[in-house]
Amino acid sequence: MTSYTVTVEPLGREVECAEDQTILDACLRNGVWLPHSCTHGTCATCKAEVLDGDVDHGASSAFALMDFERDEGKVLPCCATPRSDVVIEADIDVDESVEVFPVEDYTGTVVELSDIAEQTRRLVVELDREIRFNAGQYLKFTVPAADGKPSVDRTWSIGSPPGERLRLEFHVRLVPGGRGTEDWVFGSLVVGDRVAVSGPYGRFVLHTGDDRHAVLVGGGTGTAPLKSMVLHALEAGAYGGPLTLYAGGRTRAWLYDVDVFRRLAKEHPDRFTYRPCLSEETEAEVAASGDDPSAYAYGTVTDVLAADHESLTGCAGYLCGPPAMVEAALRTMMGKRLFPRDIYREDFFNEADKAAGGVKSPLIKR
Numbered sequence: 542m543t544s545y546t547v548t549v550e551p552l553g554r555e556v557e558c559a560e561d562q563t564i565l566d567a568c569l570r571n572g573v574w575l576p577h578s579c580t581h582g583t584c585a586t587c588k589a590e591v592l593d594g595d596v597d598h599g600a601s602s603a604f605a606l607m608d609f610e611r612d613e614g615k616v617l618p619c620c621a622t623p624r625s626d627v628v629i630e631a632d633i634d635v636d637e638s639v640e641v642f643p644v645e646d647y648t649g650t651v652v653e654l655s656d657i658a659e660q661t662r663r664l665v666v667e668l669d670r671e672i673r674f675n676a677g678q679y680l681k682f683t684v685p686a687a688d689g690k691p692s693v694d695r696t697w698s699i700g701s702p703p704g705e706r707l708r709l710e711f712h713v714r715l716v717p718g719g720r721g722t723e724d725w726v727f728g729s730l731v732v733g734d735r736v737a738v739s740g741p742y743g744r745f746v747l748h749t750g751d752d753r754h755a756v757l758v759g760g761g762t763g764t765a766p767l768k769s770m771v772l773h774a775l776e777a778g779a780y781g782g783p784l785t786l787y788a789g790g791r792t793r794a795w796l797y798d799v800d801v802f803r804r805l806a807k808e809h810p811d812r813f814t815y816r817p818c819l820s821e822e823t824e825a826e827v828a829a830s831g832d833d834p835s836a837y838a839y840g841t842v843t844d845v846l847a848a849d850h851e852s853l854t855g856c857a858g859y860l861c862g863p864p865a866m867v868e869a870a871l872r873t874m875m876g877k878r879l880f881p882r883d884i885y886r887e888d889f890f891n892e893a894d895k896a897a898g899g900v901k902s903p904l905i906k907r
């Protein structure tokens with residue numbers, strides 16, 4: 542297999558990259574941090590400049606990397622493979638308080654696969670050896686070829702805390718027609734199956750050097766990386782400031798791990814506040830079912846967030862879930878006087894978003 546040398550400026554670091562390997566993959570496996578988020582050519586977070594050499598742009602979305610940008614020598618390292626020795630210049634934004642763990646391949650065994658909410662499954666995988674990661678990061682799963690369809694990679698955020706290095710939990714939402722979800726996690730996958738994963742990936746991490754009030758907002762399975770952050774902060778004492786979690790679901794049937802978060806809020810009353818938000822169920826309906834209506838907030842996560850705070854100045858925002866929700870929460874936070882630099886986001890882009898161009902935010906540099 543032919544390989545080429547990729548030089549990353551301004552670091553001056555060199556890595557070997559096989560001709561069928563993405564530049565991002567080669568860098569992350571060799572401990573060279575490049576900014577990235579989706580790792581499938583949709584979000585444009587990784588955009589860099591080719592200073593010298595030739596690349597194949599691979600599966601880069603035409604929206605994330607437009608034709609004129611390709612002509613100007615821009616590249617998405619998460620999709621691009623080298624066709625010669627290459628020099629790239631990347632916008633490297635390293636937070637010194639966040640440890641960088643190289644990406645590696647692992648094999649795991651599915652030890653739990655259970656329905657935890659409407660169209661939502663908990664997938665627990667026991668790895669063959671320990672992995673180190675930051676709270677908030679994700680793994681890439683190889684969805685095996687089946688029914689004449691080729692193997693594909695899919696990304697799911699780790700819901701368990703970094704202290705648990707062998708047994709990792711994931712929360713997966715069913716996407717109708719989806720290769721990874723309908724066909725696999727909600728289809729053929731069973732307990733005992735062996736799975737191939739790689740990681741850790743992503744820059745959506747709990748900034749443990751911080752002690753600001755962390756306002757965490759998750760829609761649906763967007764709660765997964767936030768659960769990892771909350772557990773890491775509270776049980777390992779990894780974060781100095783208070784945390785508030787807004788977890789959104791249409792009705793109570795769409796929320797999960799409510800008891801876990803309620804227990805944490807009870808055990809850490811000065812550190813952790815839990816706000817489960819119901820967008821399609823009213824206070825009267827909750828009361829009529831015999832449940833305590835005061836245990837929930839009513840409206841979308843952004844409605845509740847907006848009503849709860851006069852100002853978010855001095856806080857740090859962590860937003861995760863469907864791209865439209867993340868964008869709405871971002872705008873709400875900015876309206877409450879939080880700057881984009883104080884807001885971290887993870888958009889759960891899928892193949893449909895990639896084909897449609899995702900959600901373009903004029904408000905924040907990806």
Ligand SMILES: Cc1cc2nc3c(=O)[nH]c(=O)nc-3n(C[C@H](O)[C@H](O)[C@H](O)COP(=O)(O)OP(=O)(O)OC[C@H]3O[C@@H](n4cnc5c(N)ncnc54)[C@H](O)[C@@H]3O)c2cc1C
Nearest residue numbers: 696697698713714718719720721722762889891892893896
């Ligand atoms: C960083 C990151 C972390 C994530 N973490 C999580 C998580 O913790 N939990 C979670 O549930 N999800 C998460 N996601 C989303 C996840 O990666 C998958 O996108 C999601 O699970 C759907 O995968 P799928 O293979 O089932 O669907 P896909 O195969 O991606 O299909 C999605 C939809 O698009 C349609 N489609 C497929 N191809 C095209 C096309 N070319 N044009 C138009 N439409 C098309 C399909 O029919 C389907 O309706 C995350 C995403 C990212 C980027």
Ligand code: FES
Nearest residue numbers: 578580585587619
């Ligand atoms: S990480 Fe490269 S486009 Fe998203």
